[in-house]
Structure formats: structure tokens, C-alpha cells
Amino acid sequence: MLVYALTDKGNVRENNEDSYFISTDEKIKLFIVADGMGGCNGGEVASRYAIEVITKYFFSNYSSCNKNDDSIKKFIEDAVRSANSHVFNKSFSNIDLTGMGTTLTLLLIENRKFFIGHIGDSRAYLIRGDKLIQITEDHSYVEELVKLGRITHEEARNHPQKNIITRALGIDDEIEVDIFTGEVFENDVFLLCTDGLTNMLTDDLILKEFNSSESIDKACDNLIKMAKQNGGFDNITIVAVKEV
Known part of the structure; x- marks a missing residue:
């Protein structure tokens, strides 16, 4: 398995509110991205704290989890809900953290299967051959408009309310x-x-870069550069995992 991760604050934001995690433990193949939101440093705290809670939950409890599909799904749900409770309660500990929150997209690989836990508008994709498949569905206002047939996917890319999750x-x-x-x-x-990448680059460009690059490292490096060249209006984070 090859793994590479990269984050950049982009061209506009003063702080990087994105966080990520890549496991170095062969027994727990866990990978996470999170895009925080909130006043002052709330976004940074929310994304970092959510990942901290989830990784602690995994490394404390996963060894005793029954590794069938249903048990793994429940374990992921419990881990994310635990993080939600911790972040929610922490938001009341300091007035600067009031209302903070974060997206979270988690990948676990176990028994030659992938398991993804997801909330928000960060994304998980699968690149298989010459296809890029969006696994997750954005929890956003514009995605609801697309599902209702009121706007197209192309219109959603430039919609003024695309950042409402x-x-x-x-x-x-x-x-x-x-x-x-x-x-x-x-x-x-x-x-x-995180959406700092997908708001700046189309799926076609992302797929083309991965299929033309000599390594996932180079692809991620180039995608970050391209997103910044196209505006870089938000923080940009990528975690790539290749099964070999």
C-alpha cells in the first residue's frame, strides 16, 4: 500500500483549518480528512480535535472489534458519533469556539474491503482504471438543489451558496x-x-493528473499547485491511498 498526504492553506486564508490523519500501523489502515469551520480558531480546533478523538477511539478499541462488515460499520459510526459529542461539548468551553464544526471523511481498509464514514462536503473518490468514482455525496445546499433538478452539476460548481453545508x-x-x-x-x-480541491478542479482534471503522473506523490503535488493556480480560495488537503 502506498500512501501520500498533503495540505496547503491556499492563496487567501490566513490559517489552515483542514486536518488529516494517515495511519502508520499496518493493523489499522485508517485515513481521515476534515475541514473545520467556526469563528477565530474554531475551525482549526474542530477538525484537529475530531481526528484526535476518532484515532484514539480506533487505537483503543478496534482490536476487540469483530471484523465482519456490520461490526465495522457500527464501529465507524460509534467513533464518529463520539467525536461529534466531544467537539459539540468543547464548543461550549470557550466563547471563541461557539458554533464550531467540521466535515469529516474517513477511510478504513480491512479484509480487502473499503469502509468510508462521511459527514459534510469533503469527498472520497475511487480511481479504478480510467474511471474516477465519487463515493460520497456532498451534504450541501447546492447538492440538494441538484438532486431536486433545479440546477445542474455544472451550475452547482459556481453557485453563490455552494459553501452552505x-x-x-x-x-x-x-x-x-x-x-x-x-x-x-x-x-x-x-x-x-477537502472542497478546496474540488471547488478549483473538475473531476476530469483530477483523474487525468493521477493517470498521467508517475506516482501518487507527484499527482497530489501537482493537484495542489493547479488548485492554487486556479484561485486557491480555500485550504486544500489531499490524502491518496493506492493498493498495490
Whole structure:
């Protein structure tokens, strides 16, 4: 397995409110991206703290988890809900953190299968051969408009309200977590990224870069540069995982 991660604050933002995690433990193949939001340094705190809680939950409890599909799905849901409670409660500890929250997209690989936990508008993609498949669904206002047929996907890319998300971790005391699962094949590439990438680059450009680059490292480096060349209006984070 090859893994590479990169984050950049972009051209406009003063701080980087994105966070990521890549596991170095072969027993727990866990990867996460999170895009924080909130006044002052709330976004940074929310994304970092959510990942801290989830990774601690995994490394404390995963060894005792029954490794069948249903148990793994429940374990991921419990881990994300634990992070939600911690971030939600922490938001009341300091007035500067009031209302903070974060997106979160998590990838776990186990038994030649992938498991993804998701809330918000960061994304998980699968690159398989010459196809790039968006696994997750954005929890956003414009995605709701697309589903209702009121705007097209192309119109959604430039919609003035595209940054309004409808679900996030830490905003409410209860959350709904999307879980996705499927088989993993040789040469599959999983891409976790924040919307600082996908708002600047099309899926076609992302796929082309991965298929033309000599390594996932080079592809991620180039995608960050391209996103910044196209504006870099937000923080940009990418985690790439290739099964070899």
C-alpha cells in the first residue's frame, strides 16, 4: 500500500483549518480528512480535535472489534458519533469556539474491503482504471438543489451558496453518518480531499493528473499547485491511498 498526504492553506486564508490523519500501523489502515469551520480558531480546533478523538477511539478499541462488515460499520459510526459529542461539548468551553464544526471523511481498509464514514462536503473518490468514482455525496445546499433538478452539476460548481453545508460534525448533539463499503482491487487509488480541491478542479482534471503522473506523490503535488493556480480560495488537503 502506498500512501501520500498533503495540505496547503491556499492563496487567501490566513490559517489552515483542514486536518488529516494517515495511519502508520499496518493493523489499522485508517485515513481521515476534515475541514473545520467556526469563528477565530474554531475551525482549526474542530477538525484537529475530531481526528484526535476518532484515532484514539480506533487505537483503543478496534482490536476487540469483530471484523465482519456490520461490526465495522457500527464501529465507524460509534467513533464518529463520539467525536461529534466531544467537539459539540468543547464548543461550549470557550466563547471563541461557539458554533464550531467540521466535515469529516474517513477511510478504513480491512479484509480487502473499503469502509468510508462521511459527514459534510469533503469527498472520497475511487480511481479504478480510467474511471474516477465519487463515493460520497456532498451534504450541501447546492447538492440538494441538484438532486431536486433545479440546477445542474455544472451550475452547482459556481453557485453563490455552494459553501452552505447541511450536515457537519460538532454542530448538533446528534448526527447522521453516511457509511459506504465495497471491494478493494489491485491498483485502486482512494482519494480523500477537502472542497478546496474540488471547488478549483473538475473531476476530469483530477483523474487525468493521477493517470498521467508517475506516482501518487507527484499527482497530489501537482493537484495542489493547479488548485492554487486556479484561485486557491480555500485550504486544500489531499490524502491518496493506492493498493498495490
